[in-house]
Amino acid sequence: MKTVISASRRTDLVASFPEWLSVTLRARRAVLIGPRGRTVEVDLSPGVAHTVVLWSKDFSNLLRNQYELKDLLAAYDQVYLHFTITGLGGTAVEPGALPTDQALAQLPGLAAFAGDPRRVSVRFDPVVFWSDGAKIRSNLREFPGIAAAAAGIGVRDIRMSFAQWYGKAKRRAAARRFPFVDPPDEAKREHAAALSKIAAARGLVLRACSQPALAGVPGIVPSACIDGALLESLHPGHEPTSRRKDRSQRPDCLCTESKDIGSYAQACPHGCVYCYANPIV
Numbered sequence: 001m002k003t004v005i006s007a008s009r010r011t012d013l014v015a016s017f018p019e020w021l022s023v024t025l026r027a028r029r030a031v032l033i034g035p036r037g038r039t040v041e042v043d044l045s046p047g048v049a050h051t052v053v054l055w056s057k058d059f060s061n062l063l064r065n066q067y068e069l070k071d072l073l074a075a076y077d078q079v080y081l082h083f084t085i086t087g088l089g090g091t092a093v094e095p096g097a098l099p100t101d102q103a104l105a106q107l108p109g110l111a112a113f114a115g116d117p118r119r120v121s122v123r124f125d126p127v128v129f130w131s132d133g134a135k136i137r138s139n140l141r142e143f144p145g146i147a148a149a150a151a152g153i154g155v156r157d158i159r160m161s162f163a164q165w166y167g168k169a170k171r172r173a174a175a176r177r178f179p180f181v182d183p184p185d186e187a188k189r190e191h192a193a194a195l196s197k198i199a200a201a202r203g204l205v206l207r208a209c210s211q212p213a214l215a216g217v218p219g220i221v222p223s224a225c226i227d228g229a230l231l232e233s234l235h236p237g238h239e240p241t242s243r244r245k246d247r248s249q250r251p252d253c254l255c256t257e258s259k260d261i262g263s264y265a266q267a268c269p270h271g272c273v274y275c276y277a278n279p280i281v
Contacts, residue, residue, distance in 0.1 A: 002050035004226055004241055005042070008262025010277050014069070015058040016268050022067035030261035042259045046075045050241040051231045053258065055082040057089065057097045057270060063109045070113065078235050081110050082159075082225065084123040087142025092178065093128055096270040100142060104149040117154030119234055121225070122146065125209060126163035126274060127191065129181040136181055140191060144198055151202035158199055159223050161209040162188050163274045178273050185213040192217050210252040228256035 007013050013021045024030045030042040043049075052073060054062070059081070062069050073079050085104065089097035097103075111117040124146055129138045150158055165173070165182055173180050183191075192208065196219030199206040207223035208214045215222075224230075228243040235241075242257040249255055267280050 002239060002241055003043075003048060004228065004231060004256070004258035005044060005049050005052045006226060006258040006260040006262075007052060007054050008260050009055060010260060010262035010264050011266040011268045012056050012058070012270060013262055013266070014054055014056040014062055015060075015270070017266050018061040018067050018069060020266070022069055022072060024261065025069075025072040032261065032263060033265075042261055044261070046077070049076055050235065050239060051078040051080050052076050053080045053082065053226055053231075055084070057084045057094075058103070059083065059106050059110055062113070063106060077237065077239070078231065079114055079119065080231060080234070081114055081120045082123055083107070083110060083120060084125055085146050086124060086126065086128070087139045087146060088128065092176070093130075093139075093274070094270055094272045097272065100146070104146065107149055107153050107155070111153045111155070116234060118156050120150075120153075120155050121157045121159055122150040122155055123209075124158055124160045124195075126161050128163045128274060129183055131179040131181055133179075136183075140195070143195055147199055147202050147204055151204055156203075156205060157207055158204045159207045159209050159225060160192070160195060161211050162191075164276070165274065166276045169274050169276060172275075173273050176273060180274070188213060189217050192220055196220050210250060210254075212252050222254055224254035224256060226255040226258045 028044045030044055032040045087100045088094045090099040110120050114120055124143055129136055147158060192214050196206045200219055205221055206219060207221045209223045209225055214220050228241045232238060232240055244257050246255045246257045264277055264279055268278055
């Protein structure tokens with residue numbers, strides 16, 4: 001059975017480490033340092049990989065064929081794209097990420113590259129709240145425009161979550177004097193219900209990533225961001241891949257098995273204040 005390759009949950013390889021990604025794809029193997037310093041090798045041969053799943057906030061290197069990324073990825077049966085657009089790019093929340101209009105402009109090219117807009121998932125992830133001293137602010141108002149652009153090119157799924165303020169993210173927020181707010185679950189459920197109505201009006205399915213507090217909210221579907229069944233259905237040859245739960249992910253994660261080729265040591269320069277992966281506080 002062929003393997004799903006994830007590139008990467010741990011860092012933005014496409015935007016920030018395109019040369020490394022190109023060299024790795026060309027070599028058709030990734031060499032990673034696993035727990036306790038053990039070397040782990042992942043076979044990236046196109047005949048072994050079922051799908052390459054790319055995660056990014058900026059696919060311009062791919063679209064420009066920088067380091068021949070587009071050519072190298074064309075050798076694989078299927079590429080699935082997770083494109084994070086929160087509406088916060090270029091702000092104090094995501095200082096190094098693309099502004100929204102520039103990100104949305106990439107969507108048509110990504111759908112064309114993927115060969116089917118169903119292989120593109122837009123991630124409105126996370127929803128962030130903060131105080132400006134007088135009011136509670138958020139990126140919720142950015143959602144209608146992002147949903148409209150996604151639906152306009154034929155995207156079917158839009159994924160969301162509310163920011164989870166792990167210890168590292170809290171320390172980063174404190175260092176930057178960013179006054180984040182973490183609303184109660186009931187408020188999150190109300191916001192999620194409103195988002196689901198906007199999504200449904202555009203023909204989009206709103207999928208919630210690791211959000212057990214949203215169980216039962218009308219229109220919200222729990223997300224498997226790497227979904228073996230979905231990837232099988234979209235695969236040109238409908239080839240099977242694992243549908244087993246990925247035990248390496250957090251308990252609430254519904255993703256199926258994949259092999260991730262990124263490293264937390266590859267520190268992403270987007271500088272997102274809420275990021276749990278970036279080692280830089």
